[in-house]
Amino acid sequence: MDIILGIRVQEGTIIAASKAATRGISILKDTDDKTRILNTHNLVAFTGESGDTVHFTEYIQANIQLHTMRENDLELSPSAVASFVRNQLATSLRSRKPYQVNVLLAGYDVKTNTPTLNWIDYLGTQTELPYGAHGYAAFYCSSLLDRHYRTDMNIDEGLKLLDDCLEELERRMPIDFKGCYIKVVDKDGVRDITK
Amino acid sequence: MSDPSSINGGTAVAMVGKDCIAIASDLRLGNQSLGLANNFEKVFQFGDKTFMALTGLASDVITLKETFRLKNNLYNLREEREIEPQTLANLVSSTLYEKRFGPYFIGPIVAGLDSKTSKPFICGFDLIGCIDFAKDFIVSGTATDQLYGMCESLYEPNLEPEDLFETISQALLNAVDRDALSGWGAVVYIVTKDKVVKRTLRTRQD
Numbered sequence: 001m002d003i004i005l006g007i008r009v010q011e012g013t014i015i016a017a018s019k020a021a022t023r024g025i026s027i028l029k030d031t032d033d034k035t036r037i038l039n040t041h042n043l044v045a046f047t048g049e050s051g052d053t054v055h056f057t058e059y060i061q062a063n064i065q066l067h068t069m070r071e072n073d074l075e076l077s078p079s080a081v082a083s084f085v086r087n088q089l090a091t092s093l094r095s096r097k098p099y100q101v102n103v104l105l106a107g108y109d110v111k112t113n114t115p116t117l118n119w120i121d122y123l124g125t126q127t128e129l130p131y132g133a134h135g136y137a138a139f140y141c142s143s144l145l146d147r148h149y150r151t152d153m154n155i156d157e158g159l160k161l162l163d164d165c166l167e168e169l170e171r172r173m174p175i176d177f178k179g180c181y182i183k184v185v186d187k188d189g190v191r192d193i194t195k
Numbered sequence: 196m197s198d199p200s201s202i203n204g205g206t207a208v209a210m211v212g213k214d215c216i217a218i219a220s221d222l223r224l225g226n227q228s229l230g231l232a233n234n235f236e237k238v239f240q241f242g243d244k245t246f247m248a249l250t251g252l253a254s255d256v257i258t259l260k261e262t263f264r265l266k267n268n269l270y271n272l273r274e275e276r277e278i279e280p281q282t283l284a285n286l287v288s289s290t291l292y293e294k295r296f297g298p299y300f301i302g303p304i305v306a307g308l309d310s311k312t313s314k315p316f317i318c319g320f321d322l323i324g325c326i327d328f329a330k331d332f333i334v335s336g337t338a339t340d341q342l343y344g345m346c347e348s349l350y351e352p353n354l355e356p357e358d359l360f361e362t363i364s365q366a367l368l369n370a371v372d373r374d375a376l377s378g379w380g381a382v383v384y385i386v387t388k389d390k391v392v393k394r395t396l397r398t399r400q401d
Contacts, residue, residue: 090254094297119231124254125203127224127232138229 002047003137003177006104008117008130009158012186013106016162017045018177030178038064039075040189041108047134049100056101060085078107082118090124102134106185140172141165199300200251204376206336207237207248208367209306211315212359215387218246218306219363221371222380224253233379241267242277244308244386250336251301280307280316291324298322302335313388338374345370360385372399
C-alpha cells in the first residue's frame with residue numbers, strides 16, 4: 001500500500017512518496033525515502049517488492065551515472081532515462097525472476113525546457129502523463145486530479161492540488177502511511193520540499 | 196483477468212477499399228479497469244504507404260514497435276528503398292515465430308499499398324506469427340468479437356476512400372463502445388495512391 005504520486009506543472013514536476021516502510025502487518029520505519037536521484041534533472045520514485053525496489057533503482061542510477069561519465073558529462077534526457085528504465089523492466093519481465101518494481105520518473109529536459117512525468121510499471125508499460133500514481137493511490141486520486149488539474153498550473157498550485165490528494169488518501173486509506181516526502185524537479189534540479 | 200493480452204485493453208481494425216486501405220485503432224491505455232492514458236496510438240507507419248497496428252500487452256506493443264523500427268531502418272539502409280507491405284508481413288511473421296515458446300502477447304495487423312502496383316494489401320497475425328490474409332477486413336484486440344459483428348454488417352467491397360473512412364470509423368466506434376477496455380478516442384489512417392490522411396475521432400469518454 002505504498003503511495004507514489006506525481007503531478008507535472010508548467011515549471012516542473014512534483015513527486016510525493018509515502019514515508020512508511022511496511023512488511024506484512026507491521027510498519028518498520030516512518031522515514032523511508034522511496035525516491036532516488038538519477039542525475040541533476042531526473043528523479044525516480046518507486047514501489048513494489050521490497051528488496052527488488054532498492055536493488056533495481058540503485059542499478060538504474062549507477063548505470064545512468066556511468067553513462068554520464070563515459071559520455072563526457074553529457075546527461076541523459078528524461079525521455080532517454082525513461083526508455084532505458086522501461087527497456088530494463090521489459091527485459092527483466094521475461095527472465096527467470098522479474099523485478100517487481102513500479103516507478104514514476106520525474107524529469108526536466110534542460111534542452112527543451114519541458115518538465116516530464118513518466119509512468120512505468122513492472123511489465124514495462126510506459127506512458128508520459130500530466131499526473132499519475134501507482135497502486136491504490138491511483139484509485140483515490142485519479143478523479144480528484146481529473147477534476148482539478150489544469151495544464152497552466154504553477155508549482156504552488158500543483159502543491160496545493162497534491163495536498164488535496166494526500167488529504168483524501170489520509171481520509172480513505174485503511175492504514176497510516178506516515179505522510180509523504182515531497183520533491184520537485186525543475187530547471188534548478190531536484191529539491192526536497194517536505195513540510 | 197491476468198490474461199496478458201487483456202490487461203491494458205485496446206483495439207485495431209483494417210479494411211480494403213477501391214485502390215485504398217484504411218487502418219484504425221482506439222487510444223486507450225489502461226491498467227485493468229483503470230484508464231491511464233487517452234493518447235496511446237496503436238498504429239505505426241513504416242515507409243510511405245505501409246502501416247502496422249499492434250494491440251495486446253502494452254509493454255510488448257512498445258517493445259515490438261521499437262524492434263520493427265530498428266528492422267525497418269536496417270532494411271532501408273541495406274535495400275535503399277522502402278519496405279513493401281508484403282515484405283513487412285513476412286518480417287512480422289518470422290520475428291514473432293522466433294519467440295514461439297515464449298511469445299509476445301500481441302495481435303498485429305499490417306496494411307498498405309504496394310509501391311509499384313498500388314494494390315491494397317492487408318493481413319493479420321496471431322501472437323506466434325501465423326498470417327491471416329484477408330480480402331476485406333482484419334480485426335484485433337479486446338473488442339475483436341464486437342468488431343467482427345460490425346465489420347460483417349457494415350463492410351462492402353470497393354468503397355471509395357471517403358466511404359471507407361465512414362465505414363471503418365463507424366465499425367470501430369460502435370465496437371469499442373461495447374468494450375470496457377477499449378475506446379477513449381480513436382485514430383484512422385486512410386491510405387490512397389497519392390496521399391495518406393490521418394484523422395482523430397472523438398468518442399464517448401466512459
